[in-house]
Amino acid sequence: MTERGFEATLSIGDATVTAKDIELLRAIDRTGSLSAAAASLGRSYAHLQRRVVELESEIGSLTTRQRGGADGGGTALTDRAHQLCARFDRLHAELTGVTTVDESVFHGTVTVRSGQIGTVETDIGPIRALVPETERTPVRVGVRSDAVVLDTPDGAANENETSRRNSYDGKVSSVDTQDGIVRIGVSINGHELRALLTAESCTRLDLAVGDPVCASFKATAARAVTDRSTADNR
Amino acid sequence: MTERGFEATLSIGDATVTAKDIELLRAIDRTGSLSAAAASLGRSYAHLQRRVVELESEIGSLTTRQRGGADGGGTALTDRAHQLCARFDRLHAELTGVTTVDESVFHGTVTVRSGQIGTVETDIGPIRALVPETERTPVRVGVRSDAVVLDTPDGAANENETSRRNSYDGKVSSVDTQDGIVRIGVSINGHELRALLTAESCTRLDLAVGDPVCASFKATAARAVTDRSTADNR
């Protein structure tokens, strides 16, 4: 089976901070010295020291290093370094979300465009989606399952009162609960749209296979990519 | 300024396909031969050929290579290779979404947990969010702006009829239109939640600075990360 992965990076100017660098900073924070961090990571001191100097020359102070003294000295992280780690963690978490959550794909052609937003005619009907300028018809539209909202058919909000631009009526085709999270398949015009719900929401809506539901998602959560292939995917 | 980036990968078994490999396959598809692809990419033929063989030995047939013949032979991609490219494109598009879209962050502590879902007490109130087992209080909760739905205060759907678990009343604090897409800042209890809307939705809801709105998002679209830092971020 094919698995989606990534490597996160943070760029500051022309410097690029990778997961390795963050790991390095964390080790320094944990141990209080470069040499102990090197030992803890099983890497050479020389390399760590050089990398720290290189990073600091590119993106400014990250550590306060001190040599000599009662304890022989040591290295501590600056606030800037802590912030960097925090930012990296958030990015990593978000990207992990993307690779974890599954996605529904619909083929179609772009009919209307205004700026970055376009309307794509698909098998389940028109989808308002984010269509970058560079993408060309035919396209595939991807919808993240964690962006799909389910409502009871009659409970769907008035179109003039919400910012959700895509709404489709369908039937629940599959329910798969796991660890407080429920994956739901919604069959719309013979095609499946997948949604991710909390178990609580699922019981609250009282969803079961065969029930009618209204699935909706924001245009900004749907993304179109040019469809280069002739064959189907997955 | 610091920019978020990534490198996408697809793993099949123990093989990992990178952007470079996809570029390679695309060049083969475009030119019809390994040697022409190598020239087109400005890389050595030997390396390309080796990489193709390596990839195929790990993940199965990707090309039909033929030598001899009127044209001397050539190389074409199999459907499997096309599918691989398509999958990669989708992943790339989604990840790009993450790094492009901005995110609101709230600090808080986890109070209730059931499976992967937890309740985080924050400055804007309780947030139901995805809290991986490994994450510990205190946490920071990140909410992608493209997952935030805005409604008119009175138009918000009945809580029993929707799968959105987080809903907050606030006031529009900023509106920034660009290229058919509107970034909106919503002030909730003195803290800002950012939302991404289509220009159309924005005019439909008739949003302007100072207007009251109801902002909501799904629990599965909010992610918590342990808050290691003492300092604030960004």
Next chain:
DNA sequence: CACCGATGTATCTATGCGGACACAACGTCG
């Protein structure tokens, strides 16, 4: 049957990354 243009394959080399190691510098403490 030689030619051509492509694919296979082997070998050599340049480059960069990172570990290993040696040694200097530093500042407090006994």
Next chain:
DNA sequence: CGACGTTGTGTCCGCATAGATACATCGGTG
């Protein structure tokens, strides 16, 4: 003032990546 545990620096080596080159192979075509 010497010991100690750090940081700072330079040099060497092993390894992996990838270009350069050379040569064999294949199969139509003139």
